[in-house]
Amino acid sequence: MIAHLEPDIEELAVVFAFTRSPRVREVICQLALPFVRRLASRVLRRLPPHFTDDDLIGDGSVGLLRAIDRYDPRRGIGFLKWATRIVRGSMLNGLRRMDSVPERVRKDARDLDQARWSLAQEEAVIPTDAEAAARAGLTATKLAAVQLALRRAVPISLEAPIPQRYGNIVTLRDRLATPDDDDPATVATHRSSCDALGRAVRRLPARERAIIAAFYGRQTSFRALGGHLGISKQRVSQIHNQALSELRAALSPPAAEA
Numbered sequence: 001m002i003a004h005l006e007p008d009i010e011e012l013a014v015v016f017a018f019t020r021s022p023r024v025r026e027v028i029c030q031l032a033l034p035f036v037r038r039l040a041s042r043v044l045r046r047l048p049p050h051f052t053d054d055d056l057i058g059d060g061s062v063g064l065l066r067a068i069d070r071y072d073p074r075r076g077i078g079f080l081k082w083a084t085r086i087v088r089g090s091m092l093n094g095l096r097r098m099d100s101v102p103e104r105v106r107k108d109a110r111d112l113d114q115a116r117w118s119l120a121q122e123e124a125v126i127p128t129d130a131e132a133a134a135r136a137g138l139t140a141t142k143l144a145a146v147q148l149a150l151r152r153a154v155p156i157s158l159e160a161p162i163p164q165r166y167g168n169i170v171t172l173r174d175r176l177a178t179p180d181d182d183d184p185a186t187v188a189t190h191r192s193s194c195d196a197l198g199r200a201v202r203r204l205p206a207r208e209r210a211i212i213a214a215f216y217g218r219q220t221s222f223r224a225l226g227g228h229l230g231i232s233k234q235r236v237s238q239i240h241n242q243a244l245s246e247l248r249a250a251l252s253p254p255a256a257e258a
Contacts, residue, residue: 013079033061040053060088063087101149105150108138111138
């Protein structure tokens, strides 16, 4: 089917190059989408299994638009041949953007591997990392940076087993699991409520603030508080209830205006 459509795409690309018709551009995009998908499948075969073709097709479609707009038939090259390099390059650029390791570090890693293979062929023994780095012209600091970046870039499965004592099998998912009360939304709400309560307590009069702090913070009884403040147990209870009423008023949401 793609081979049948290729002549139409080539002809339409020439027409668009001279007319710049938006309608012709749209038709080219529709006809060339299987072509983009085919290139994405080829690139995907060389990638690790956790990659999908969705991102490749998206970046490739952007490259297709760029190829359509820049195509000039007077250069003597067919449109699909022209577009292939641009679309594939757009896909590869998209992969580089997703890569957590900078391209400079990737280059150092390739140089290190090349040096390791060269030394292994020359000496018939596996060289150490330091020996390979010396052959590649990498300092000890650069070698450590490359190794650290590559270790961090390796994806880890949540089902990967973690060594434990006594032969117990524990996965990374088990170690990362948290109880329900540690839900981020619950934690944020709790912290917000505590902050609001703290501000309301700090606005209380000094004696009310002291009673609230001692009763709830240090579990001091009303009798002990009364002896410390020189007032009766009943009076401490009255001040405590008054402080609670003021806190409820401060923390209650404002009533909606009629």
